Amino acid sequence: MNPQQSDLQRALADLDARLGRITAEVGEVRAGLSALARQSGPAVAGESPVESPWRAGAPAQGTPHLVTPAPAGAPSQSAPAPARPGGPWRPPGQDDPTGRYGPPPAHPDRPAHPDRPAHPDRPAHPDRPWQQADRLWQQPAGAAPRRSPRRGPRITAATVIAAIGGSVMLAGIAFLLVVAIQAGLFPPLARVVAAAVLAVVLVGLGLRLQSRHESATTDPAAHTDPRAASDPDGTPVNPGALALVGTGLAAAMLDVIASTTLYLWIPVPAAYMFVGGLALGGMALAGRWSSGLLACLVSAGTMLLAPLISTGVELPIFVAIVGIATAVLAAELGAAVRVVWSVLPGFLLAGYLSQAALHSRGEQIALIATPLVFATVGVGVAWYDTAHRRPALANAALVVVPTALPLALLPATHLLRPGWPVGLALAAAYLAVAVLAGRTGRERAHVLLAAVTGFVGSALLLLTWVELGGRELTGFALTLSALAYVVSAGLWGRRWVDLVAAAASVIAVLVYAAVNRPHLVLSDRLAVREFTYWDVVSAFAITALAVAVTWWARRRLPRESTRVMMVGAVVALAAFSVMVVAAGVVIGDLTGVARNGFLAAHLVVTVLWICCAAWLVLTANPRIADARRLGFVLGSLALAKLLLLDLATLPGLFRVLSFIAVGAVMLAVAVRYRRETEPSGSGSPT
Template sequence: MTQRDDVARLEREFADAMQRMYSVGNGLARMRAELERGAVTPMAGTTPAAAVRPSTARVPSAGPAAPPQPAGQPAAGVPVVVGAVPQGGATPATAWAGSVRGGTGPVPTGGGIGGLLPAEPTPPWYRREGAVTRVLAVSGAVVTLSGVAMLLVLAVRHGWFGPGARVTAGAFLAAVLGGLGVRGGAHERGLGSPVGSAPVALVATGAAAAYLDVVAVTAYYGWIPPVLGLVLCTAVAVAGLAVARRWRSELLAVLMVAGAGALSPVVAGEAGWLLSAVLGVLAVAGWWAGGDRSVPLLTVSRSLPVSVSLLAGAGLATGRDGRVALLVVALVVLLATLATSAVSVRRDGGDVASSAALALVLVGALAVDTAQGGTLATVAHVAVAGVLLLGATVLGRSPVGPVAPHLVVTAGVGGAVSAVLAVVSGAPDGFVGTGLLLLALAHLAVAGVTRSRISLGIGSGVAALALLAWVQHPFAVVSVDLASRHDLPVAFVDSVLAGGVVALAWWATASVRGVPTEVRLVAQVIAWVVGLASTATALVSAGTLAGERFAAPELGFTAGHAVATVTWMAAAAALLLHSLDRPGDSDLALRSGLLLSAVAVAKLFLFDLAALDGVLRSVAFIATGLLLLATGSRYARAWERSRPGT
């Protein structure tokens, strides 16, 4: 029997089934029409008004009444079936709705209000098409792969049979399952239908079993060199996932990648660079299997195992050679993930899973970098920071970008975190804060030049961390005893850098477009507060150091504070005079100058009056007073000139 004969036979069976369905529908419609006619006929001994109660009366529809039907004919609105198609060309759904209502046209079936038919209830998940088949297929794949893993590894502990027999049995089982699945899928595709869950599960189980077999031969038994094992892993992964691409089956790719990724650590026996390399091959091949579509579940399934493997390897790897090899694998996997994520996000801006994959791999890579220790850890962090920051820059601008912001943010934040770790691990003792401030200066300079809000946000985060490390210095110069025990050279350098950081942050915030006014105001306030504190800290540190040089630390300390107060007042006077010369921004300069004047006077009376003594106290008061008088006099002359008629 040919395929054409099969199609003709199915058509005849379908027509016969439709004929029987319409016959049953017509019969039910006739019975309903007869029941309704009997319900409105007055009963013996009753009046017509009593035959129908108001609560159950039906509202007649507008239009002429339907004529009476001859005996043996269906009621009005009931389709008469000729062959397999109802008269009038009505579809089965509309014909059946009309026959139930007894009218002449289709009836909406969207609810139970106003005489409409109730909507069909949603069937439970196990009644939906293919649901049970998929559940059984996935469960079978999981159980079979678990059996293969036990065959390859657990049998060793019990000595059931030799390693050669185990590997051979696993390869034979993988070949049989894969062959059966490919044959079944080809048969279903030949009939013009999509491939079902059963062939998909068979191919996925066979491919994953073959992958585990190669992992066992390479990592567990050590029969072949690692390089050859990785080549075989690549070949098996590509062969299995090529079927997923050809069938466009996400389920096949997910089952194979997730199964092989979850059971490879069990088969390999220990965490290390080879296991991470095996899972890295699986991650890259899994991305290739997705084709030109966004497959979030597959993206997470291929990225999570290699990230966990890198984390485990960072904590368990022993020996310098093993750690270095793991570092190389981590850097290669990170580069591959950055490249594949960039391609995916450029193709589909909503593919957030690709950014999540980069973040997962980045966590593992940073753990591996930190595990190196010493100078190598610093170099590794610098390498990762350079790659990610360069990637964020390239992806955020043409010709490669701009791509979706979530990937640029992920790469930029990852690079900033790696740079911070490089400073923390590589800076000399006592200079970690200095390194963070220099790093913040670099990020804010890039943000101001590129006018990128993403760079500004990352730079602001690094600057906040750097200022938290710097904030110890202002508290160390409130008394001469604390200052003498503090590292004053570092405090001086860090305070100068902190002033530069807030000034650069102010400039970058004003340069970048789209920054809300509230954010710019907050940046200005922080810049003023940190600027005043850093100026005072730098001056007191320099004064105390000079006093220690001449065996008079207290004199240097008080001189530093006096100079700081006068400097604050001089800055306030400059702002007030600036408001006279620049009418365009006079309001901001005037308010800032008045606020700074108040702060300088408050410091003079609340701190300097108690901390300073002798000539320095007098000098501070006199200098501040003269600056106030000079500024007030200048303002008075400017006010007189601005009056009308003068």
């Protein structure tokens, strides 16, 4: 044989082998892309899936042929590659049995195809899984599909157009009826029947349109939107269907209202039943379609149309029932739904409770029971959405606030007088829920539920003291409540308790300043005339509150403990001084010389201040930070009081005793302080 022919045959054989390898690699790439397409979603309509050469049962004609180069002088032989039903894209549990499709590679570096020569100079591509035949793809076992929370109502351009179209169509129908009525073509019965038929037709068309839309969306052969197919939790809603159903329900409700108010054919309770049934149907349909927008339209529309039926006591009861039904059937459809079902009934019930005295006893009982049930449902829904729903709904606990708004007016109801026990019971219930929610979990949803219920319970508690029957008693109760919250904040360490403690303390101080008027200690005439034993008790409570706030603030602000201690000590000493003066006036009044009691009390206060200042200046207690500085401050205040107040107020002997006592204490402090600050003394100079 001619040597040139032999070289030509070898070159052709080598070229044939290279083409075979290229064909095999192209087949692997197509198989990988086909597997990726099958995993990502259904195939596009009209395309046939690409058969993988590694899949079991693949057609033989799709298998690439590998050509093995023959030695010199031997004809080249072409053999089909063995069909491999397994590969890197096969799910777990379908691996090749050992020895069925040839022995496994003896070494991990051995190429996947023995008849394919390895190319060490070819770079590896870890991002191309179809080129890594030795690493089998494994689907994570036990990975449960995560259920995503339902989205809130999305208002798109199509939704806006559909809403406007439905409103315009309703207006056109109304104009048509007006023209027909003016022409005498429509008697009342025909109008009612025609409106009912129109409502049924509109709702039926909406249901039909949505059914066809769902069929077209969920059909893999006709599916064109991959996002809708990849969302198994939400049913796509056609805006046209939503507008038709909403318009039909509105037409039906208006038909019932017209039959009740214009023609008096339907009694008011039956009209509420019909409208409520339509609202329940709309809520069920909104839950079926997962449409928060439809739920908002049905709930808000029903509540806004209900006053057209009547404005009696049955109106807030019906609106509360609609709100409860919305909470049960559609609470998870978005924040807008929660706002609608909780805010509108809450404000309406509060408005009617403020005028409860104008109604009969039975109507008052109904107005009292309805807010209790409504608030209970609000707390129950918030607890379920926070503690039992996975994942928990964001800000679901906020519905507690509007649902509890009518409860603030219950203690003031004439039928419940005195109402403070009712207020205490309601506040205790909300605070108990707050404690349970705080102990149930530490997640954000549980913390929010505990904070919201705690705020509501605290507000109800503070508002309850208004019904005690006296300003002084109310102020004293507020001070005791603030003291309890401050102690709880220092011991428990919850942020919402800190906020409530701060707010309650500020309110208690403001109420004390407005009711008890502690500034009267500067005038003997006003103090003798106005001070009573309530001023003594209230001033003592304010003193205890100042001490507790100082302790709590030092624990929360350790870096500012010195300043907190100084301010707290001054405030507590001032409140205690007011208590001493008030006690002197009360004791003097019992003995018949109230003014002498006032003067003696001021003398005691001045001596008390200078003695406290002396003790702080001379103390060596390391636990009291900057005690000497605080002593100098109190001494300056005592001296200012002596020169500005006592000199002008105290007469005769009281003035003499005051000046002698202050001077003696200051001389003693000076002598002791000089001994401590001498270089030869035991103290260190300051």
